[in-house]
Amino acid sequence: MSDVEKLHLEIITPDRVMVNEDVDMLEARGALGDFGVLPGHTTFLTTIVPCEVRFMTEGKTRQLSAGGGFAEVNDNGVTMLLDAAEFPEEVDLERAKRALQRAETALKELSSEDKEYRVFEAALLRAIARISTAEKNIG
Secondary structure, X not given: OOHHHOEEEEEEOOOOEEEEEEEOEEEEEEXXXXXXXXXXXXXXXXXXXXXXXXXXXXXXXXXXXXXXXXXXXXXXXXXXXXXXXXXXHHOOHHHHHHHHHHHHHHHHHOOOOOOOXXXXXXXXXXXXXXXHHHHOOOO
16 A cells, blocks of 8 residues: 555543554544445544554454544644553453452442443543453463
């Protein structure tokens, strides 16, 4: 592929630049659901919910777990500003499983009107994304 057919991807957290490279495609989850981006995609801005972000380069798919944040798509580029992100080998799987159990337990005991409900709901989504990403590194 030529450079014209690539999508420049930047994934940035407060701690570091996770990704700064040209990719063939990107998949993530925004506030309105899953989305994919290919070169030439229409411009848009979205919030990112905790999810597994996947991107492909030269036929190889890579992924990372993403906390919440924002993504901007424009001019054959995607910039994601995330509050946290981890590659599969960086995820502490046992810690993520404990966080999942804590969030599930709390959500069973809370009603959706409780002010803590959204906090535990976000924790649940983060744990699911971390576990899904970490399990890609096993085997």
